[in-house]
Amino acid sequence: MARRAKAAVSFALGAFSLMMQGAPVGRGIEFSSTCWLIKHGRDWLLWDAGVPESSLNDPRGWSTLPKLIVYHLDKSLTDQLAEIGLKPSDIGLVAISHTHGDHIGNVSLFPNSTILMQRAEYNWINSANGPNDNLNQLMALARKLLGTPRNLHLIDGDTDVFGDGSITLISKPGHTPGSRSLLVHLV
Numbered sequence: 001m002a003r004r005a006k007a008a009v010s011f012a013l014g015a016f017s018l019m020m021q022g023a024p025v026g027r028g029i030e031f032s033s034t035c036w037l038i039k040h041g042r043d044w045l046l047w048d049a050g051v052p053e054s055s056l057n058d059p060r061g062w063s064t065l066p067k068l069i070v071y072h073l074d075k076s077l078t079d080q081l082a083e084i085g086l087k088p089s090d091i092g093l094v095a096i097s098h099t100h101g102d103h104i105g106n107v108s109l110f111p112n113s114t115i116l117m118q119r120a121e122y123n124w125i126n127s128a129n130g131p132n133d134n135l136n137q138l139m140a141l142a143r144k145l146l147g148t149p150r151n152l153h154l155i156d157g158d159t160d161v162f163g164d165g166s167i168t169l170i171s172k173p174g175h176t177p178g179s180r181s182l183l184v185h186l187v
């Protein structure tokens, strides 16, 4: 079973053209920022942790980089879990696609969960600052939002999470050095 949690997102300053090659400069778009909850037997796996709940109903929204993308959250991840009778402490596994803030904003809600993260991503956000200020800001925000998880499991390459081929984390560096995708076989 898979269920999607979401936050509304709008691109400011015509940033659509930054994301979509060939898109007209100056045009903005709206889309959803999602994370997914997957049930495997009696286990729950959360794929990404969404936009921080601290931004809930903030009319100014929240951004990973000022004035680039603005996120508006009108329902917290905690409340979306409660709608199906779950608490954050029921989620045993939190797998991170990459460490941009809109994907790890609520990792701190899961202090007892095992956090599955690509080693290359962890090493990247803990590397020295480079010449690109935007990247430096994103790395600093990632370190802040990730904190120091008690059960951090760093992964190299691809991983079959439950050993039965149902949920596989696939290394796909590019968007960030340790980005990855999730392959799910639903039954």
Ligand SMILES: [Zn+2]
Binding pocket: 098, 100, 175
């Ligand atoms: Zn990203």
